[in-house]
Amino acid sequence: MDQTSTQTSTQAAARPQLAHLTAALDELRAKGTHFRLRILDDQQAPVCHYDGRQVINLASNNYLGLANHPKLVEAAIAATHAFGVGSGAVRTIAGTMRIHMELEEKIARFKNVEACVVFQSGFAANAGTVSAILGKEDFILSDELNHASIIDGARLSRASIKVFRHKDVAHCEELLLQLASEPGKKLVITDGVFSMDGDIGPVDKLAPLAEKYGAIMMVDDAHASGVLGRDGRGSIDHFGMHGRVDVQVGTLSKAIGSLGGYVCGSKDLIDYLYHRARPFLFSTSHPPSVAATCIAAFDLLEAEPERIERLWANTRYFQSELKRAGFNIGGITTPATETPITPIIVGEGRKAMDFSRALFKEGVMATGIAFPTVPEGKARIRAIVTSEHTRAQLDQALETTERVAKQMGILA
Numbered sequence: 001m002d003q004t005s006t007q008t009s010t011q012a013a014a015r016p017q018l019a020h021l022t023a024a025l026d027e028l029r030a031k032g033t034h035f036r037l038r039i040l041d042d043q044q045a046p047v048c049h050y051d052g053r054q055v056i057n058l059a060s061n062n063y064l065g066l067a068n069h070p071k072l073v074e075a076a077i078a079a080t081h082a083f084g085v086g087s088g089a090v091r092t093i094a095g096t097m098r099i100h101m102e103l104e105e106k107i108a109r110f111k112n113v114e115a116c117v118v119f120q121s122g123f124a125a126n127a128g129t130v131s132a133i134l135g136k137e138d139f140i141l142s143d144e145l146n147h148a149s150i151i152d153g154a155r156l157s158r159a160s161i162k163v164f165r166h167k168d169v170a171h172c173e174e175l176l177l178q179l180a181s182e183p184g185k186k187l188v189i190t191d192g193v194f195s196m197d198g199d200i201g202p203v204d205k206l207a208p209l210a211e212k213y214g215a216i217m218m219v220d221d222a223h224a225s226g227v228l229g230r231d232g233r234g235s236i237d238h239f240g241m242h243g244r245v246d247v248q249v250g251t252l253s254k255a256i257g258s259l260g261g262y263v264c265g266s267k268d269l270i271d272y273l274y275h276r277a278r279p280f281l282f283s284t285s286h287p288p289s290v291a292a293t294c295i296a297a298f299d300l301l302e303a304e305p306e307r308i309e310r311l312w313a314n315t316r317y318f319q320s321e322l323k324r325a326g327f328n329i330g331g332i333t334t335p336a337t338e339t340p341i342t343p344i345i346v347g348e349g350r351k352a353m354d355f356s357r358a359l360f361k362e363g364v365m366a367t368g369i370a371f372p373t374v375p376e377g378k379a380r381i382r383a384i385v386t387s388e389h390t391r392a393q394l395d396q397a398l399e400t401t402e403r404v405a406k407q408m409g410i411l412a
């Protein structure tokens with residue numbers, strides 16, 4: 001940085017306009033929950049380097065190791081050579097490339113639905129869809145642990161939001177009954193897999209309930225895609241609920257290894273979103289490399305089902321060893337994990353963050369998560385194994401986690 005720009009930034013920092021942000025950050029520091037970004041020096045892999053330190057990586061959503069799979073890299077490069085690095089416009093103006101359509105057709109076939117639309121991210125897919133399909137006279141019945149992008153979409157829609165207790169189908173029905181005489185539309189919405197606890201949404205019970213009350217059923221399968229169901233088709237496939245969920249959301253940013261989100265459903269749902277979903281209308285579409293990468297990823301899900309088997313074998317091993325060591329990995333005061341997402345409950349926010357930092361120093365990368373992402377008193381580190389971790393890497397991570405936890409008094 002040259003002299004002039006240093007002076008400029010120093011002056012900017014001294015201006016009073018944003019002093020409330022500095023005060024808020026000081027408060028986080030006092031609570032011990034302020035964090036710095038960890039910087040990945042190489043690839044998103046089971047063993048990699050963050051901030052120059054080699055670690056066993058238990059922090060990514062790269063469930064199947066696709067984020068750096070050679071076939072996906074090749075597909076991205078080939079598409080870049082053929083079609084360039086950018087799409088040049090939003091989808092509705094001039095930015096719909098043939099490869100975008102190919103990806104959507106591929107996902108629709110994979111998910112066994114009429115049609116699909118891809119958004120820039122899973123966040124945009126949820127927020128853009130919920131806000132587009134409902135209005136202020138309508139009602140949203142939402143699980144209390146649903147993802148932030150659903151909550152933001154619900155707020156943007158201006159519909160009334162009714163929150164039901166986590167996975168509590170009876171409570172959802174109670175709310176539906178209370179709304180029975182309301183003329184507005186009702187939308188029941190749940191995550192397929194909950195991102196902080198790793199438990200599975202009761203799609204098999206909520207979909208029939210929504211049918212009974214004539215409500216729209218929507219499932220966000222961000223953490224279920226590539227993980228649950230045949231070849232990773234998600235929670236609807238896992239529960240055999242094909243044809244009974246009106247709006248299926250998934251992400252291309254987790255198991256699929258790249259970036260994006262999608263909505264699957266009827267032709268009219270998708271056509272309507274083309275006309276009304278604001279991220280689709282007002283934000284530029286993916287570069288062709290992203291679409292090509294995702295197409296290659298869906299091919300791989302079907303061609304290499306052993307990846308998902310390895311993911312689940314690693315999950316079972318890792319979780320049973322943690323339990324054997326005496327860790328609380330959910331199921332007592334928090335939901336019990338049913339997927340590779342493994343919360344190690346610590347309790348106090350500061351302690352969880354300290355635990356995560358101590359593990360990092362010893363070569364294990366697992367994210368500390370505290371309030372407001374999870375309730376007060378239920379802070380944790382969250383570990384996610386992938387299909388690509390070796391048994392030796394898992395054993396080393398387990399040994400380190402146990403040793404550090406004992407040093408810190410987290411384990412007796």
Ligand SMILES: *Cc1c(COP(=O)(O)O)cnc(C)c1O
Pocket residue numbers: 121122123124126147149191193195220221222223251252253254259260261
């Ligand atoms: C990660 C996540 C999203 C957002 O997906 P992105 O593609 O990362 O924007 C949406 N919903 C849930 C449940 C998630 O876990």
